[in-house]
Amino acid sequence: MSWRKDQGRAERGYHHGNLKEALLQAALDLISKKGPAGFTFADAARMAGVSPAAPYRHFRDRDELIASIAQRGFEQFESLLTQAWDDGRPDTVTAFERVGKAYLAFAREEPAFYSAMFESGLPPDANPTLMAASERAFAIIRAAAERLAALAPPGMPRPPAMMMALHIWSMSHGVASLFGRGDAARRKLPMSPEDLLEAEVLIYLRGLGFRTDQRPGTATADDKPAGEKAGPWGKPK
Amino acid sequence: MSWRKDQGRAERGYHHGNLKEALLQAALDLISKKGPAGFTFADAARMAGVSPAAPYRHFRDRDELIASIAQRGFEQFESLLTQAWDDGRPDTVTAFERVGKAYLAFAREEPAFYSAMFESGLPPDANPTLMAASERAFAIIRAAAERLAALAPPGMPRPPAMMMALHIWSMSHGVASLFGRGDAARRKLPMSPEDLLEAEVLIYLRGLGFRTDQRPGTATADDKPAGEKAGPWGKPK
DNA sequence: GGCTCATGTAAAAGCCGTTCACATGAGCTG
DNA sequence: CAGCTCATGTGAACGGCTTTTACATGAGCC
Structure with a gap:
């Protein structure tokens, strides 16, 4: 050794x-x-x-240590999301969902980072560089939303990408923070947080007019919502 | 005096x-x-x-005080949600959205309660009565989801009410906890948290097949998603 | 070899949570 | 009303934490 x-x-x-x-x-x-x-x-x-x-x-003090950890957390987070997004390959919707999964995976596997980042109660304005790191991580989600928004089916009003990004972020953070961490799982669930979030995002995307029941190729417009197929929550028995 | x-x-x-x-x-x-x-x-x-x-x-100790506060918080929360839900009057969708707004209003106006309830880091299993109070509050959301699910347009797989409730909860909590509190607003937003959440829920409901562009009467099936009308995020200019 | 300055230590002040023996007095009992 | 009792509050004390200050050490550079 x-x-x-x-x-x-x-x-x-x-x-x-x-x-x-x-x-x-x-x-x-x-x-x-x-x-x-x-x-x-x-x-x-x-x-x-x-x-x-x-x-x-x-x-300088205890808070600065925690802020440092949060900072590193955002950096790792950004790199993880970047990797998951993989510039939208193989198709935008698939990559988008992979980002959601990566979000949860990070919350689950790096609970220390996650809590330092989101639950430490630090004043966010006090630390510009921390704020910037957080912005960079969010920018990934935003970029992904941008690409997704561009694919919105014609004939429908195009959703603002920023809003989509905020929606996805709030869903992910909501699921992660309510049900996310494995060790001290806050509540009993009938399904895994991953499945819960995936269904949530799929339903949301369908609400924007995306077809989400089939994956091959790029997302396209859909004038009939999913027809008789099973919903994103699995077979309705 | x-x-x-x-x-x-x-x-x-x-x-x-x-x-x-x-x-x-x-x-x-x-x-x-x-x-x-x-x-x-x-x-x-x-x-x-x-x-x-x-x-x-x-x-007994500091934690028990905080737990007491969380307990009261859940009770007030439950009563607020019950009132907002108003047993689904005048129609299910309207009442449902009112519940979402009430959720945010509570987070904004009672930040102390809200943080004691969701951000205090108390072990949730340690306190059965606290857990029960939290369940009762969630039950309101669940009941509302139940009613909403029953209105799901025929011809589509019916979404599990529990899942819907969890989705709505995670959206609300996500928005509240990321952007919710007014005094120490964590991030800049292009819109109010209320509008953000409202749009999110509307899109989500549309993804489940609800028509959400018109309010009068009860929600009904919709075989075409919202046509050319403006989306839930306002006029696309 | 000797200087310097970043890095570590020891000691101390002030705060907090928590406990324990003791004080007080509100409310019951007769 | 006297007296008792027990819930409720006090003071002092312990250990731990954060943070500051004066001092010690030695790594790196001339």
């Missing part, structure tokens, strides 16, 4: 060498275990093997 | 006489000012004019 500055205590001189990173990592652990409210600056310091005052060399 | 046990200190013997109520009230004030995380047991005691130990005669 080739460790040198591993966790806990082990071998370490007066200087840690990588404290900032260690603190962020520790904070992530703690937040995912006890939520952003239960997380403690002193605990993170302890976990990194330094005195309670040491973190102040790297973060 | 006829005060006797008013706030602050003023005239008061050894016993407060109404401490539990005073604490709940103080907590509401503080939570709405500084969020459920910033709220402090000692602060509430101070505001009620008692020693920091006094609250423990009425609440």
Whole structure:
């Protein structure tokens, strides 16, 4: 094994060498275990093997650490969404749904990031760079909505892309925050959050005139809503 | 003026006489000012004019106070939703939208309740009576969805009412929690949260086959989606 | 080799949550 | 009304957290 500055205590001189990173990592652990409210600056310091005052060399205060985590969270989030969107391949609707799934997956698999980003109660205006990171993540959803809106069936009023993006975001965030996290699932559900969100988005898209019952090719106009086929919630028995 | 046990200190013997109520009230004030995380047991005691130990005669600990507030919140919420639903008068769709508006209004006007209910990070299973209150509130939405589902246009698969209810809830919560609170509005919006949610729900309902462009009478089947009329987001200029 | 400055420590102040022994007095009992 | 009791409030104390300040250390540069 080739460790040198591993966790806990082990071998370490007066200087840690990588404290900032260690603190962020520790904070992530703690937040995912006890939520952003239960997380403690002193605990993170302890976990990194330094005195309670040491973190102040790297973060103005506890809030700034949380903001840093939120910032990283938005960056990872953006990259995940970008990847899921994959510039709309193989077709716009499929890619769009993949983005929704990625949203939930992130909330589920990175609960610490997610709560730092959305449930930490930080004043959003206080931190311009954080705000910017959040905007960049949202921009992915917005770009996807833009492409989708362009495909809206002719003969219908074209939905504003920004509004669509906000709708999708609110659905995703709503599902994630009410039912999303696996470990401390807030409520019993008759279906998985993923399925719930997928159905929600499909119904919504159908409300905009998209045909969503068939996937091959690009989405096209649809003058009859889904006919006799099963709805997006599965077979009605 | 006829005060006797008013706030602050003023005239008061050894016993407060109404401490539990005073604490709940103080907590509401503080939570709405500084969020459920910033709220402090000692602060509430101070505001009620008692020693920091006094609250423990009425609440096992800080969490129980917050849970009490959440409980009351759910009760008020339930009553508000019931009133808004008004048993589906004058017609199901109108009443349904009124419920959505009531949801947002509650989040906006009672931010303290709302955060205690949804953002306090309390383990939901820890408190059965709290859980029950929350279920009762959700039951209103569910009942409304049930009625709406019964009106689903024939010839289309009937959407499960429970799923509809969950969808509506997630939309409402998503909008409320991302854009809802007026005082510390989290993000800039091109429209009001109310309009945003209304459009979202209308599009969703249309996706289920409801005609939503006209209100008079009860919702009926619709074999053509909204024709050339303006969408739920207003005139497309 | 010696300087400097980023990085860490120790100690302390002030706050909070929580507990415990004790004080008070409201309301019942007779 | 006297006296008892018990719910309710107090004061003091413990441990933990955040944050500040003065001081220590040693990595990197000349």
